[in-house]
Amino acid sequence: MSVTMRDVAQKAEVSIKTVSRVVNNQGEISEATRQKVTAAINELGYRPSRIARAMVTQRSHTIGFVIPDISNPFFSEVARGIQDTAQKHGYNVFLCNIDEDATEHLQILYSLADQGVDGLIVFSSLVSEKDLHHFAATFRPIVAVNRLTTHPDISQILVDNYRGVHLATEHLLARGHTAIGMLSGWAGVAAGQIRRLAGFKDALTAGNIPIRDEWIIQVSPTMANGRQSTRQLLTAYPEITALFCYNDLLALGAIRACRDLGRRVPEDCAIVGFDDIQLAAMLTPALTSISYDKHELGKLAVTRLLEMIDNPGQVFAPLAMDVSLKIRETT
């Protein structure tokens, strides 16, 4: 990082401005000087500083991406879509984890803003709505992924949570199950949590199955919690023959719990997940799950964010990704 535009200009015996013109491919330049400058650039190994450029253009060509936990395989699949798309458009992405362990969520968001990111994708439902609104007051644009938010300036990319769970529950009903439990997610702003719960209840009602609230357990969606909650649930209510899980991680934990309890899957207890993570299809037994394109979800979020960056002030309607049911071996 020591050779600057000035060095190139000196070597090529032109002004700095002329170097800038060939670097940015702008304006009319005589072929002779262009070649002189290009030669000097190559000889010196000059590379323009993105920081200096960002300083004057007020555009850093970086974005921030906030998730609960990159080590969660679901989020990491989306992250790949984010990263690939951003890179394709010449943007670099800052990664930030905000989960239960994190403190000072607002500070983390501000540190990204201080860093000069051109926009932010928030995929963590653990960032409170209050914090997000506070932050949105001074920073934009923001895209929220699969979380409900009421802020008018925040654009939303959603997954059709309601329909997904409805499909899954109908599938269980069609298989003859009438005693269906649910492992639900966090309470709060997670779009998934609210809409998936609604889809579950509505599907039961539509199938004339009364809702048993004690069969619905709300937990933080990890494999360990899935295992533990399922053990408790099936021990307390052995009559349950099927389980819908908020996400695949909970479902994998539930499968494990069934095995702990000596219950066969799917014969003694059918299990459905949500998200269809890469592993889900490969495991034994392969998991029945609600599926959608996670790489595409990341791509949509970035595309939307770049649109917002290029069109300040414009309002975009929420977008919901379509989902489908993948029937495998656990139902």
Add this chain to the structure above:
Amino acid sequence: MSVTMRDVAQKAEVSIKTVSRVVNNQGEISEATRQKVTAAINELGYRPSRIARAMVTQRSHTIGFVIPDISNPFFSEVARGIQDTAQKHGYNVFLCNIDEDATEHLQILYSLADQGVDGLIVFSSLVSEKDLHHFAATFRPIVAVNRLTTHPDISQILVDNYRGVHLATEHLLARGHTAIGMLSGWAGVAAGQIRRLAGFKDALTAGNIPIRDEWIIQVSPTMANGRQSTRQLLTAYPEITALFCYNDLLALGAIRACRDLGRRVPEDCAIVGFDDIQLAAMLTPALTSISYDKHELGKLAVTRLLEMIDNPGQVFAPLAMDVSLKIRETT
């Protein structure tokens, strides 16, 4: 990003330099002016621009992290360690994927350098040694994670691959296996590939078992490849009773393949993996694997990188993480 130091200075009726002093907590300042300035900062909601600061200090407090694929659960666990540690030290991290699909690896590295990162952690063995050396000629510091490199300025953080596989193979021998196959990783600069293969062969030799090269298959380490290669291997050589896999993903694919072929695990075919990803312990059957602290691996890499940033020119000895064997249900 519109309120600047100048605004604060005006409001507080002091010079810009004085504002800078209170922001950076440096120099002696009278309590009165400090309070005046602090009040102005809060009132205006001033936040210093990291870009402007980076411009003059030549330190951006950002680092780059290059991996093959963030959606791979193994890498994402390490990424979490990287991210947590960097954040704790006030650094933000740029994430970059460089896998088989990526073209122009060098361009991706340079784009990170252009972005002004203070250092780089390279965890992708898919970046060729040639590209890395070329890049290292103009950029430093660089930390390489679990890859062999001969560049004197590149610091190495390794995993004790050799010992890990030696342990695993000894374990299989102790269980009475004599016909042991191996699913190996990519060829090339991956430290894992070379050292793990060596550990495997040496352990066999130490156990007086002749090495059967046709039982060693080299594949890109994905679950799908593990499934397919295992099918082929066990079909061609049904006498094989145990399989060591380069990583857990291959091992999970191998388990699946055994099931496809009607072979019970571990009764008909024992399987051992490497990395001990979070899922490995939770699955059915739970995977026997070589384990080490992946969060810690990320932490070590960042810590080393920050040391290099703070001590330019200093040479650091390679560091190798200790490993252990976790015996579970697949052996």
Add this chain to the structure above:
DNA sequence: CTGAAAGCGCTTACAG
């Protein structure tokens, strides 16, 4: 087609 000047928002010597 090419250049000199100002400025992006800070920090770093250097004075006072």
Add this chain to the structure above:
DNA sequence: CTGAAAGCGCTTACAG
């Protein structure tokens, strides 16, 4: 204890 000036490496009007 506090401030005026120069400069980090670029781009943006404005001239010529």
